Amino acid sequence: MVAKRYWMVALLLAISLSASWTHWLWMVRRANDGSDDPWGIVALMTIVALVWMDRRTLRLPSQRTLLATAMLTGGANVSWGMSPPILSAALALLGVAGLVSGLLPGRRPVLPLLMLSMLALPVVASLNFYLGYPLRWFCAQAATQALSLLGLDVTPQGASLLWNGQPILIDAPCAGIAMLWIGFYLAALFSYINSASAARSGATLAMATVIVVMANVLRNTLLFYKEAGIVQLPHWTHEAIGLLIFGLIVPVIYKSAALGKSGGSHENR
Numbered sequence: 001m002v003a004k005r006y007w008m009v010a011l012l013l014a015i016s017l018s019a020s021w022t023h024w025l026w027m028v029r030r031a032n033d034g035s036d037d038p039w040g041i042v043a044l045m046t047i048v049a050l051v052w053m054d055r056r057t058l059r060l061p062s063q064r065t066l067l068a069t070a071m072l073t074g075g076a077n078v079s080w081g082m083s084p085p086i087l088s089a090a091l092a093l094l095g096v097a098g099l100v101s102g103l104l105p106g107r108r109p110v111l112p113l114l115m116l117s118m119l120a121l122p123v124v125a126s127l128n129f130y131l132g133y134p135l136r137w138f139c140a141q142a143a144t145q146a147l148s149l150l151g152l153d154v155t156p157q158g159a160s161l162l163w164n165g166q167p168i169l170i171d172a173p174c175a176g177i178a179m180l181w182i183g184f185y186l187a188a189l190f191s192y193i194n195s196a197s198a199a200r201s202g203a204t205l206a207m208a209t210v211i212v213v214m215a216n217v218l219r220n221t222l223l224f225y226k227e228a229g230i231v232q233l234p235h236w237t238h239e240a241i242g243l244l245i246f247g248l249i250v251p252v253i254y255k256s257a258a259l260g261k262s263g264g265s266h267e268n269r
Contacts, residue, residue, distance in 0.1 A: 051103070073096075128204070141160070143161060184208060215248075
């Protein structure tokens with residue numbers, strides 16, 4: 001019976017994956033065309049690893065799960081060519097992730113798995129395009145306030161800081177998109193590991209967003225002293241400061257997810 005269940009699980013996954021092959025092909029091409037950072041593979045491999053950890057307790061999904069998967073997959077295929085490919089691929093990923101959640105033991109939460117599946121999309125370039133400048137602008141405004149409290153006469157000018165007639169640019173990498181993606185990833189992963197409820201997972205994601213943005217403001221505030229020449233530091237400290245600050249917020253994200261580490265299947269699913 002166990003072997004039969006494994007074969008049924010494998011068959012359902014194969015059918016679901018093959019039904020959306022056009023979307024997977026698009027994702028592979030997008031990941032290799034140089035327009036985006038291929039970080040989605042990390043999220044995909046994480047989902048595979050999490051499922052593999054529960055491979056001995058996989059179960060057959062309910063009819064409701066199968067119906068939801070079929071509807072999402074059908075919607076993805078129908079919308080292909082009529083909507084942006086990333087939206088169709090998102091539906092396809094949600095369909096597969098929904099099926100996978102139905103295969104896992106009841107104690108495993110669904111929302112973090114869906115969050116990880118969305119991070120598998122090639123979204124970094126889009127985030128940079130739509131959020132890059134607004135985040136840099138906000139960072140300039142907030143860093144100006146912090147530096148003024150520290151006694152420096154700094155004026156925000158778009159996505160730069162004006163000091164002594166010298167513009168200190170907050171460039172694209174300093175927008176914090178990379179930190180934001182990793183923050184989302186950790187929020188999803190920690191929520192899954194701690195079996196956080198849907199409400200706790202959502203709260204952790206929201207908290208991670210806020211704390212990452214504010215951590216990036218702190219990073220750029222500290223980097224101002226180096227870039228303005230006020231403090232002479234080696235070149236490698238630019239990356240080191242960012243890593244140090246991000247390392248400090250990782251435990252905070254974990255603690256937020258761990259606050260929900262109590263639930264059973266009725267709470268998480």
